[in-house]
Amino acid sequence: MPNAKGWIVATALLAVASAVPGVGMTTRALAAEKTRIVAAENFYGDLAGEIGGEHVSVTSILSNPDDDPHLFESSASTAKALADAEIVIYNGADYDPWMDKLLSASTNPDRRTIVAADLTGRKSGDNPHLWYAPATLPAVAAALEAELEKRDGAHAAAFKQNLARFDASFAALMKQVDAIKSKYAGTEVTATEPVFGYMAEALGFKMLNYEFQVATMNDTEPSPSQVAAFEKSLADGSAKVLFYNSQVTDETTKRLLRLAEENKVPVVGVTETEPAGKTIPSWFGGQLHEVEQALAGLHK
Known part of the structure; x- marks a missing residue:
């Protein structure tokens, strides 16, 4: 699982407002009026973009498929993104322990965290690759939609529609799973x-x-x-x-x-x-x- 080396350096630089997003980070159309979401892993970031649509800006920290996630080291840009985030999504179950440390170093009473492990009853010692469990992504999507409705009620209908669209696409994947299971x-x-x-x-x-x-x-x-x-x-x-x-x-x-x-x-x-x-x-x-x-x- 990704280690926590370098997080102390990152937290010390939380106040560097001019930090430029570094290698391994992707950002969707940052704008002040959009709800700012940071996802530790890019599949949770993709999910956030699907549910929030044009009304959110999403930064994914682990986003390069050519990089080994186990060798991740946080940076000043990681810390800055988390400091500015309104919603943070991460895996938990010891997969991304650097997130807890960075968040504890940058307290924000208005920030909401969505942890996949907490939503699915997983804990330290369990297989941490939770996104491959069929229940995980729909649970994260539902929690995110509910939080976006609270923060941006004017676009609640869009969030509900986006959630329904995602659930339908994921249900189609589960039919593919069931078809393979029935044979093998x-x-x-x-x-x-x-x-x-x-x-x-x-x-x-x-x-x-x-x-x-x-x-x-x-x-x-x-x-x-x-x-x-x-x-x-x-x-x-x-x-x-x-x-x-x-x-x-x-x-x-x-x-x-x-x-x-x-x-x-x-x-x-x-x-x-x-x-x-x-x-x-x-x-x-x-x-x-x-x-x-x-x-x-x-x-x-």
């Missing part, structure tokens, strides 16, 4: 990290080598027995699909990818950041399509 529930799969874990569960898959994944996520060395079990699941064909975090490809991951290729195990890359040019439906839908293609190829 019980399929054994594995992954280098638990990024796609909640979605794999929703698809009805049986996840192998979870302890290995947690060790990798936490930057600890998997045990020899965990490594051996993982390699065996690829070599003997018990794992039908290998999911990997395409933003984090260390030597261990590369070795497992080679082993999957040698044993003709389909590989599906997933990301912790919404890719450029994608929306939540196209991002999730694309990954689900890859999963379906991989499994269909095994059953020809």
Whole structure:
């Protein structure tokens, strides 16, 4: 999960009003009359833009799909954006612990925080990749719509309409999930990290080598027995699909990818950041399509 290095420097620079947004931050049409929203991750930022439309300005802190979110370091521009925000959205469950620290250093009684983990009953120690859990994004969207109505009642009808549109598009994704589950529930799969874990569960898959994944996520060395079990699941064909975090490809991951290729195990890359040019439906839908293609190829 992203570490908290550099947050002290960032908080010390909160008062730098002229800070320029740095690399890794994207901003939508900042304007004084718009509700200012900061999202820790760009998929929550995309969601905020969908619900708020032209009546909000959104800054996403983690926004570059080519960067490893685990190596994130906050900056003066991050601190400045949070200091000015009226609504802040972040993941929680220890995925972005630097947010709590930055927010505590910049108190604002009028600022509202929306934490995905709090909305979905997740806590420290749970798999923190909450956005892949089907309940998460609709819960965040509903909480955000309610808060925008409070702050900008004149545009309540637009917010409600935008929420309904998002819910409909997400429901279509869940139909895609249900269709895959109806065909392939019980399929054994594995992954280098638990990024796609909640979605794999929703698809009805049986996840192998979870302890290995947690060790990798936490930057600890998997045990020899965990490594051996993982390699065996690829070599003997018990794992039908290998999911990997395409933003984090260390030597261990590369070795497992080679082993999957040698044993003709389909590989599906997933990301912790919404890719450029994608929306939540196209991002999730694309990954689900890859999963379906991989499994269909095994059953020809």
